Amino acid sequence: MEEKVIEIVQRYSGDKSYLVPILQDVQREFNYLPKDALFSVSAHLSVPISRVYEVVTFYKAFSLKPKGRNQLSLCMGTACHVRGAELIARNVEDFLGIKEGDTTADLEYSFETVGCLGACALGPVLVVNGEYHGHMNIAKSTKILKKLGKKVATDDEQD
Amino acid sequence: MTSKIKSFDELKSVQERLKAGRDPKKPCITICVGTGCLAYGTRKLVDNFREELAKRDLTGKIDFRTSGCHGFCERGPMVVISPEKIFYQRVGLADAGEIIDKTVLNGEIIDRLLYVDPQTGEKYVHEDDVPFYKKQTRLVFGQNSKVDPESMDDYLAIGGYSALGKALTGMKPEEIIQEVIKANLRGRGGGGFPAGLKWDETRKAKGEPKYVICNADEGDPGAYMDRSLLEGNPHLVLEGMIIGAYAIGSSQGYIYVRNEYPLAVKNIHIAMRQAREAGLLGENILGSGFNFDLKINRGGGAFVCGESSALFASLEGRAGEPRAKYIHATHKGLYDKPTNLNNVETWGNVPFIIEKGADWYAGIGTEGSKGTKIFSLVGKINNTGLVEVPMGTTLRKIVFEIGGGIPGGKKFKAIQTGGPSGGCIPEAHIDLPVDFDELTKIGSMMGSGGMIVMDENNCMVDVAKYFTNFLVNESCGKCVPCREGIRRMRDILVDIADGKGREGDVELLQKMAQGIIDGALCALGNSAPNPVMSTIRYFRDEYEAHIKEKRCPAGVCRALITYSIDPEKCTGCTLCAKVCPTKAAGGVKKKAHTIDPAKCTKCGACRESCKFDSIIVR
Numbered sequence: 001m002e003e004k005v006i007e008i009v010q011r012y013s014g015d016k017s018y019l020v021p022i023l024q025d026v027q028r029e030f031n032y033l034p035k036d037a038l039f040s041v042s043a044h045l046s047v048p049i050s051r052v053y054e055v056v057t058f059y060k061a062f063s064l065k066p067k068g069r070n071q072l073s074l075c076m077g078t079a080c081h082v083r084g085a086e087l088i089a090r091n092v093e094d095f096l097g098i099k100e101g102d103t104t105a106d107l108e109y110s111f112e113t114v115g116c117l118g119a120c121a122l123g124p125v126l127v128v129n130g131e132y133h134g135h136m137n138i139a140k141s142t143k144i145l146k147k148l149g150k151k152v153a154t155d156d157e158q159d
Numbered sequence: 160m161t162s163k164i165k166s167f168d169e170l171k172s173v174q175e176r177l178k179a180g181r182d183p184k185k186p187c188i189t190i191c192v193g194t195g196c197l198a199y200g201t202r203k204l205v206d207n208f209r210e211e212l213a214k215r216d217l218t219g220k221i222d223f224r225t226s227g228c229h230g231f232c233e234r235g236p237m238v239v240i241s242p243e244k245i246f247y248q249r250v251g252l253a254d255a256g257e258i259i260d261k262t263v264l265n266g267e268i269i270d271r272l273l274y275v276d277p278q279t280g281e282k283y284v285h286e287d288d289v290p291f292y293k294k295q296t297r298l299v300f301g302q303n304s305k306v307d308p309e310s311m312d313d314y315l316a317i318g319g320y321s322a323l324g325k326a327l328t329g330m331k332p333e334e335i336i337q338e339v340i341k342a343n344l345r346g347r348g349g350g351g352f353p354a355g356l357k358w359d360e361t362r363k364a365k366g367e368p369k370y371v372i373c374n375a376d377e378g379d380p381g382a383y384m385d386r387s388l389l390e391g392n393p394h395l396v397l398e399g400m401i402i403g404a405y406a407i408g409s410s411q412g413y414i415y416v417r418n419e420y421p422l423a424v425k426n427i428h429i430a431m432r433q434a435r436e437a438g439l440l441g442e443n444i445l446g447s448g449f450n451f452d453l454k455i456n457r458g459g460g461a462f463v464c465g466e467s468s469a470l471f472a473s474l475e476g477r478a479g480e481p482r483a484k485y486i487h488a489t490h491k492g493l494y495d496k497p498t499n500l501n502n503v504e505t506w507g508n509v510p511f512i513i514e515k516g517a518d519w520y521a522g523i524g525t526e527g528s529k530g531t532k533i534f535s536l537v538g539k540i541n542n543t544g545l546v547e548v549p550m551g552t553t554l555r556k557i558v559f560e561i562g563g564g565i566p567g568g569k570k571f572k573a574i575q576t577g578g579p580s581g582g583c584i585p586e587a588h589i590d591l592p593v594d595f596d597e598l599t600k601i602g603s604m605m606g607s608g609g610m611i612v613m614d615e616n617n618c619m620v621d622v623a624k625y626f627t628n629f630l631v632n633e634s635c636g637k638c639v640p641c642r643e644g645i646r647r648m649r650d651i652l653v654d655i656a657d658g659k660g661r662e663g664d665v666e667l668l669q670k671m672a673q674g675i676i677d678g679a680l681c682a683l684g685n686s687a688p689n690p691v692m693s694t695i696r697y698f699r700d701e702y703e704a705h706i707k708e709k710r711c712p713a714g715v716c717r718a719l720i721t722y723s724i725d726p727e728k729c730t731g732c733t734l735c736a737k738v739c740p741t742k743a744a745g746g747v748k749k750k751a752h753t754i755d756p757a758k759c760t761k762c763g764a765c766r767e768s769c770k771f772d773s774i775i776v777r
């Protein structure tokens with residue numbers, strides 16, 4: 001982990017003003033921000049760990065918890081909201097048994113809501129592992145979740 | 160293109176050479192790969208076109224271009240065939256071969272891919288004739304469909320960087336600033352502050368170095384025009400920034416862009432590299448002796464970081480908390496140095512002003528607001544998309560003529576402008592000419608240009624709650640009026656929506672709003688009450704219905720509605736029973752169904768699935 005962090009810090013020539021992008025890159029590498037990685041960033045950038053922690057907890061993009069294998073993002077931008085995205089959010093939350101912003105205990109699913117994705121014509125939009133699903137509704141979101149569940153199950157069987 | 164262009168004359172000859180190398184009669188297939196169209200799966204269509212062209216040995220013989228957003232996202236995937244500019248919409252992913260064989264090679268029109276105006280039934284062959292486009296004035300956004308964002312040659316071939324050449328070789332910095340002042344270019348990022356005056360202040364401010372920054376944070380959760388401009392035509396924004404930097408006397412700039420916009424980040428990176436290689440960015444630009452370079456910084460996803468002083472803090476690697484505004488950023492901004500911050504679209508206007516002159520530019524728009532504005536027209540509207548119109552165009556024209564009205568025969572209720580800092584405008588003001596001042600007068604604002612259309616099924620208390628809740632989450636927490644005040648307003652709105660509203664709540668909201676407006680440190684807090692204030696102003700009856708009658712007239716607020724089935728309309732198709740997660744809906748096949756209110760969780764699944772409109776929500 002240490003080497004990876006050093007490599008990322010060097011990418012930005014150790015410039016402290018790049019703390020946010022450095023943390024973004026670290027998060028991309030590990031899929032979240034592990035505690036040890038934060039200490040490494042702090043040491044190699046010479047930024048106090050309290051500052052690192054302040055920045056990490058300030059910005060919505062950072063996560064101190066690992067993300068699930070399946071990542072679901074529902075657009076809750078204004079356009080999607082007025083087309084009923086909230087009912088879909090509730091459906092996904094009920095189905096997975098977690099709240100928006102959380103990950104299931106088995107680390108299979110993360111669910112988050114985001115602002116406009118730039119695809120308002122297709123709103124409401126649900127992004128499942130990077131793939132856009134437009135004109136989302138309650139029934140369609142249930143179907144997608146059920147299908148994901150199956151895929152996860154067969155993946156496990158192969159393991 | 161790798162060799163440096165060393166003068167304006169050389170730039171002109173490069174442009175000429177590129178233009179001459181392009182036969183205007185040669186067929187060109189353009190496909191939009193903006194974010195909206197990509198969401199339709201357009202990438203696959205692009206691959207199919209490449210494959211089909213190769214199969215027919217036409218690669219290179221027919222030009223093929225992918226471009227950024229054309230604006231009419233509603234109708235993607237879309238293909239435009241030049242030189243005739245034949246417009247195909249909702250193109251199937253397997254239609255590539257047929258389009259090449261019939262239209263490109265034989266000039267035959269494929270009827271089913273043409274746009275039909277849903278209101279008039281009229282069919283259109285050419286892009287320019289489609290009412291959605293025809294009724295716009297596409298100045299800043301118009302180039303998007305003409306360039307591949309990854310190709311600087313495309314941009315140069317349509318005369319790109321001419322304004323920069325003109326500015327660097329023929330104009331003094333002060334002259335440029337005077338031109339921008341005369342054009343009365345006002346900031347497109349929210350406040351509408353005159354850009355020229357800001358440039359002038361920054362130029363005259365003491366301190367070195369001076370910074371210019373492009374604000375591409377686009378925090379408004381219902382707008383995407385900045386993203387589409389950066390993604391689709393990054394060189395336009397670069398050109399504007401370089402001109403601005405020269406006028407202000409800055410050698411270092413930043414583009415602060417949301418991390419959630421990876422395509423914009425990628426395209427601007429490519430554009431910067433190309434511009435550097437061509438000597439349009441970096442040292443001794445166009446042989447003029449002027450040096451300027453840019454860095455990109457990706458934001459961490461906080462709405463407040465769009466605010467200038469918070470943005471500087473974020474750029475310096477700190478948490479994005481605003482500071483008090485008694486010192487101007489033009490004097491002490493980033494690293495306490497003189498700093499000029501402008502929005503993406505503001506920068507995108509600059510090349511046109513320099514190229515065509517302030518007089519020409521000031522001929523567009525209204526007395527106080529010049530030029531055009533790009534709006535993201537979304538929500539309950541037939542033609543969702545990005546719309547660019549002269550300042551002063553009426554809401555009616557935007558919604559009904561360009562936007563094609565409200566889907567499903569529903570009634571227009573309101574239009575929300577200005578994002579979380581703006582307000583809801585009722586039908587009574589539909590003939591309002593839209594510019595900075597008119598919007599402010601009626602209690603809303605221009606903001607970044609989001610326009611969210613709402614119909615009779617949208618509840619205004621719910622909309623106020625939505626924005627207020629958004630702001631509770633985005634408040635940086637530095638000052639009490641905003642941190643605690645907005646939260647309390649949100650709680651009151653939640654109570655009202657839950658049927659726990661009390662007499663006097665509306666007045667209490669108004670009183671709190673004034674306190675927050677007066678006491679908050681930055682504009683996030685100052686403007687946070689706007690969505691609440693404007694909905695109270697224009698839709699007070701809806702608040703009253705929630706509070707006094709415990710009723711949500713639009714049928715949205717869950718605590719106040721019940722689901723039932725209209726026995727007259729119900730055919731007994733059983734669909735609702737199938738989708739109902741709690742078995743609340745049910746009945747005998749082919750007989751009218753019923754809903755057991757004790758089991759119903761009001762999830763809405765039955766209403767969306769019923770094909771006979773039999774579910775009643777009251």
Ligand SMILES: Cc1cc2nc3c(=O)[nH]c(=O)nc-3n(C[C@H](O)[C@H](O)[C@H](O)COP(=O)(O)O)c2cc1C
Pocket residue numbers: 345346347348349350351352354374375376377378379462463464465466467500501502503505506607681682683
């Ligand atoms: C909470 C808040 C969020 C803002 N978000 C943005 C934004 O996303 N993009 C933007 O250009 N301006 C935003 N602004 C306005 C900027 O502070 C600033 O006025 C603007 O970028 C200046 O550029 P302009 O004069 O060209 O509009 C925001 C302001 C506030 C108070």
Ligand code: SF4
Pocket residue numbers: 463480481633634635636637638639641642679680681682683684685
């Ligand atoms: S008004 Fe809100 S966002 Fe602005 S400084 Fe105060 S708490 Fe932070």
Ligand code: SF4
Pocket residue numbers: 724728729730731732733734735736751752768769770771772773774
């Ligand atoms: S889906 Fe509609 S029509 Fe079919 S049984 Fe239910 S209420 Fe009746």
Ligand code: SF4
Pocket residue numbers: 722735738739740741742743744754758759760761762763764765766
């Ligand atoms: S709203 Fe949901 S729970 Fe209630 S009847 Fe319809 S489907 Fe069933």
Ligand code: FES
Pocket residue numbers: 075076077078079080081115116117118119120121123124125380381382
């Ligand atoms: S608001 Fe959801 S994509 Fe724009």
Ligand code: FES
Pocket residue numbers: 191192193194195196197227228229230231232233235
């Ligand atoms: S993304 Fe294709 S038209 Fe907007």
